[in-house]
Amino acid sequence: MASETATVHLVRHGEVHNPDRVLYGRLPGFGLSELGHEMAEGISEHFGQRAENGQPVHLLAASPLKRAQETIAPLAQRLGMPVTTEERVLEAENKFEGLSEVKRQLRNPRMWPLLANPFRPSWGEPYTQQVSRVLAAVKDLADQAVAEHGDGAEVVVVSHQLPIWVTRLWAEDRPLWHDPRSRECTLTSVTSLHIGPAGVESVTYDEPNEALSQQALALPGA
Template identity: 30%
Template structure:
């Protein structure tokens, strides 16, 4: 059995590092983001047999660029959706700076959550379940999944054996590729956060 999963973060968008977009509708790639994903496509080898995407617009746009390169359709994978940030969705980092819940979230991902949002543990569980379904399925080949920083980070923390509270140790930059090697005995990390343009 030879299986590979490439976890690709979507490309840059205009609100990146300014606002907590989460599942906010209508957030799409900008020109930089489109260039980043086109560069990412050059690095995906061997060619994938399937491309999956989170339901969000920016990931679907990124996946469409990759799919066009390889002549594939895009499958929507709800399990790889962005974390639900609840009441923080759409807020700026400045607006949250003095919020004790925000400070706790950024130090204790293992036992905190955004107000009316999703825990990091729940994100990790749904993502890992999806990846393990691929491992246990029939057939070989390469799967590309276009997702977001937090779901990809959750997967990498799990397969690295790193606790959720140590989330800053895993970097996931726009249009980066993190690769999982899938074997009958389990899934291991073959590469992290590579390929983004300078």
């Protein structure tokens, strides 16, 4: 990491339009719902207000998936800044991608081999691999922001729940294996990685759209 300090805010995207409740994962074409667009406006307001109060954002990035790009768009427009498309913060690979009613389908014995190792996990991209790629992106974005804007630079990155959550677990020196129901990473929540000479030195968490997220449907594939 750069020797100076920086903060990289990992923002989960907003609610997705998914009436068939498909585990959409990396599938193309899944954009925000009406509520999701409202959440994106809320994120724009949150970081816009911070900028007006002396905490400007210096760099914007997002996963290439439609829901992430749509979430960051209002903030980019408000700040008049470009968005870097960052492949390394993409949603986790999942072998159940494209299925609906996943819980019911897991009763099929043909699916059971995919559940053999929940610690890796056996049904998708290893947790360690997700952490490695997200941290590499965080390092590069923090270094770029500091090089261009100096000590204390801030970056906003729109990503996805699982990559954000396992990166936070790593930063807090907790096991990467977890119960998905325990994730503290609601829609458009902000997980902030505070970067110093030693790398990620602390983590803070905020829910600027807490009231809106309570209205959201619990959809798979987020």
